[in-house]
Amino acid sequence: MSATQAALRGEVSIRRLSKAFTLNDRRLDVLKGLNLDIRSGECLVIVGASGSGKTTLLRILAGLESADAGEVDIDGRPVDGVGAERAVIFQEPRLLPWLTVLENVTFGLDIRGWPKGEAKAEARHYIELVGLADFADAYPRQLSGGMAQRVGIARALTVKPEILLLDEPLGALDAMTKIAMQQELSRIWREEKVTMILVTHDLEEAIYLADRVLVLPSNKAQPPRLIDVDLPRPRERSSADFVALREELLAEFGLH
Amino acid sequence: MSATQAALRGEVSIRRLSKAFTLNDRRLDVLKGLNLDIRSGECLVIVGASGSGKTTLLRILAGLESADAGEVDIDGRPVDGVGAERAVIFQEPRLLPWLTVLENVTFGLDIRGWPKGEAKAEARHYIELVGLADFADAYPRQLSGGMAQRVGIARALTVKPEILLLDEPLGALDAMTKIAMQQELSRIWREEKVTMILVTHDLEEAIYLADRVLVLPSNKAQPPRLIDVDLPRPRERSSADFVALREELLAEFGLH
């Protein structure tokens, strides 16, 4: 199942991945022998209780954190640090306070050496897409929480990575904006054929976007669970299958 | 309707409240002539699109931001700066990085001059309540996003204010933790008879907790809307009335 063909972009293979933190001399197992293959162009959604290790897993995939044991391969090569084929949307917006919204969104393109004008045009496109066209010249401290989060999303989208890692990207958005953004993410994922790994607490969002849902347990004695979501797309939130799957996921969480 | 009787604790009266920001020479109306009375012991939930002014309104009520025009009276006295009768849970956790979880949670009690031992015992109670008993000695940078948010909640609950102002307090929590916390908030609200003003993007949460829901419009030409939630408590999320009201609110947002 593990791929060594270079042709495959954005394929992730996780083998026996373990990670523990030390907290005041107490050992805290966060990931324990995780095995997982993520297909090229797949949308994997990670859910789990607060503190179950979602961010940690994402950070290891991003190359920001090193595992204690195990392997992560991307397109057949072991992950060693960050890489240009991956982009991350963090749990916090992480905007540079001294740059305007427009400048923050061009940041990734600047680094990739895009000419100023093209980078700006591209950035403006994504700023419009997240609904902040009127705020292109605002500084981060002039934004509301949800607006800042959307700037972070726009910034990650500009660089068109093979693998997009998203940590609760829509958590601070109202219902309507959130649905619009979910549609956008779904469209971009489909059109750009990007591998998407997304952490969320919103099970509806998980089912709306996911090919598969990974449920990380709080109790590390239990194994993680994978749930296939084989609903046709575009998905209808009020469809019976959708609602049934949502119930099933809730049950997985011990609810209902 | 405005009360001057000192007997009423936690009554809020808002008159013609207006607030605008200047953004690169552009005037940005955020609140425009808002009128609202919040009863003692009421639970008012504020919803609205990202950037519609929820945080701004909460900050004015907290005394952290001054209005351009209009009046806010609490228990008959005009608001002038912060006050010990109000506590705030911010949109970000705002923990002191050099203090442990336990020390962060005792912060409010320390300031109120509680003896060390009692403050610690009280703090431990709330830390347990938000499910972080194992992390009392951790530092903020060792916490996950949702854990940090829960520490902020515990800290605000310790001080038992007359008015509790909450800005998306459960936004970073998973479904199960969130429901547990909603039940806790509801119980504390009922038992302590605190006036609760809560911002959320989760309409289910709004209906579960609210006496009334205030919908702030994005377009300031439209007036804000108030929606009464007269469902019996404890509320059942799957009850027909609950679901119907949720549909109604979604429609208010232009969804469905």
Add this chain to the structure above:
Amino acid sequence: AKAEEVTIRYLASQGGIAPHELADYLGYYRDAGIKLDRIGYAKGGPESLFALASGSVDLGGAATPAVLNSIASGNDFVAAYPSNGVNATVKSTFYVLDDSPIHDIKDLAGKTIAINTLGAHLDYTVREAFHKAGLPETSANLITVPGPQLEQTLRSRQVDVAAIGYWQQTFGGALLKTGGVRPIFTDQDVLGDIAGGFVVLRRDFIAAHPETAAAFVAGAAKASDWANAHPDEARATLADILKARGENPDIAQYWQGFGLRAGAVTEPHDLTFWIDTLERGGKIPQGKLKVADILFDPKTKTAAK
């Protein structure tokens, strides 16, 4: 009658002594009831003048122009006696390296001369020398270099000429000991015998202790005469004094004397030369200072005014 006991606090300078220190060491002050109390070191005379003005010490000592400036600016100081000066044995010498193209004053034009302070003794020695040689007074480039660095800067050819002041005999002695240098001229060639610096007392101190002041000056004069008469003993004594102070006694070998006339007397010229120079330069107002007003007279035990 037994003389009153008076303690005189003062600041010493490193590597050298003033006549009153020698007098004290030789026991000349014992009967006069004068006790000298060395409370520290001053690097340069003006600092002792500031200390005198502040009442931290009871005597100061500085080069003549600094003393005159201090009195002109309103300090009620009196020049007690000249503490050092220029004569046939003690003098400031302008040295060059052996292979230098400079041979006399005329060759100095356009050259760099290291001296310790501008606007004071050596500065005016050079001006006077140029004046006498018929050259503009500012023909050479004078720069300030502290004593310890004079030899180093000369030998590394960063300056063409190093002027060793008569009060810097230790540096001159060390320079000559290493050798490879030759003198061009001295201040004595230019100015003749002249006092270079004065010990200064406060007028109110003199008024309060006229006898003590007179005895102080007399003892210092006696010590100066003794040093003139017994230069080798004087050097040995200096070595003892330096050793007692925890300084390097070896440098006593370079010491040549105080450079004072017999009886450490002041000639009017010692002061008028500088009064004229400073008045000409506009540093002090015309006619403000008169020698009689500022010089202690041991006979009347006062200064006029």
Add this chain to the structure above:
Amino acid sequence: MTIQDVNASLALGADGVRSANAGAFGRKALQLIGDLATRFGVLIAFALLWEYGGRLGFLNSAVIPPLSDVIAALRDGLVSGPLKEDLGISLTRAGIAFGAATVIGIPLGLVMGQLPTAEKLIDPLLQLFRQTSALALYPVFILLLGLGETSKVFVIFWASLFPILLATIGGVQEVDGKLIEMARVYGARRLTIFRRVVLPGAVPQIFVGLRLSATTALLMLIAAEMIGANHGVGFQVMNAQYNFQIPLMFASIVLLALLGLAANYAILGLQRRLCRWNSAG
């Protein structure tokens, strides 16, 4: 359940509007006066104390001449006296040294703050040198750099390097690690992270260093111009002191202090311009 229009549900009284803008202009004018009074009040009090301290017997005016005499000496010195020329010479020396300290201190501080190896390598030596007074090392400087401008500028440079360097290192280490992580995942190389994240993030601290350093540069003029000099404001301070020309000495000190003050506020002004994002709108 009822949905209602919030504003319509209330009987409105026009008196409810707080007159937030009434008298705003008058208040602003008053505020400005108060502002200037607090800003310069203490300074003026100090000047008065100086001027009249001697006359009222607090100060010995033979050693501390009244301010008016000092100002007169300063004016004379600048108009027709030595200070005019001295000013240019000293500003050049301090300026070159401060410029060099900036140009070397900031990049070095950025590197040392970011690369532990570089810090480990250079830090002990730097710390040792930092502890060494330029005043004491004169013989060494003269030996290695001569008596000319080089050694004077170097003495000043040396002393002004460390405030910038330490402040920059401190500033860099304070930069939010989360922002650096963000830049890394966008593929920024070390140099880009320096330029786009670390440098702007450290700017406030760097400016503290610059202000300390500019002051140091001007203060070191006195020490630097003690040797091998015949011009310069610092030279005048010591030379006037040696010759007991007290008003000229104070005039030179005041001139240096005013230069320092000007440099300080110029750098503050530059910082405000650069950090407009912090206070805009």
Add this chain to the structure above:
Amino acid sequence: MTIQDVNASLALGADGVRSANAGAFGRKALQLIGDLATRFGVLIAFALLWEYGGRLGFLNSAVIPPLSDVIAALRDGLVSGPLKEDLGISLTRAGIAFGAATVIGIPLGLVMGQLPTAEKLIDPLLQLFRQTSALALYPVFILLLGLGETSKVFVIFWASLFPILLATIGGVQEVDGKLIEMARVYGARRLTIFRRVVLPGAVPQIFVGLRLSATTALLMLIAAEMIGANHGVGFQVMNAQYNFQIPLMFASIVLLALLGLAANYAILGLQRRLCRWNSAG
């Protein structure tokens, strides 16, 4: 739709485990050696250069005696010579001055950083004084404070106050305003906010100031002990120079530098202890 156990769904090979801990001990030992080499390599190279520079003709050993002579002079001076006593005297002076600068500078900086009015009131005067060299103001100090310990300690205090003060003000103004807001809504009064939010938040910058200031205190010993002193390491630097005791002069300089180095690392150590939250587990 199927729910599956992730781990069970894979055929596992034991070879997949990366041997992250293999050879960890050997690597650590090597790392330590490398660490020490980088940390002290440059220092040792410098010492060798000094020692052999004279013998190889790079340096004039009459001006810069070889390091071994200096170390010998240092040992003699400390064991039987003047430096033993000097050390105690100088440490007392620098210590008192630095202590006073800390005790006054930090609270003053905290106040000035927080209260715009206080800053406006004091800043211009302070800025003016900051620009004024202790070296130049000696006459004034002698006049106002006499020749005793007071003026010496005050000169050192004066110079070491400003690094602490400016760094503290800078640090305070950098403290996250969101945390201060948080403390305010919990009813914290100004003093509590100072103590519990502003002070800990400004600690890293304050420590930069403390380190600069400790250095300054030791460096100022030379200037302070130049006048009216009989003892002290700074006094020895100048005294030895005037007495042709060049090795003793360098020994005193080295002693001051070592003191400064010790102070620097002591303060760094204290900072690490205080800021454990930043690096814990």
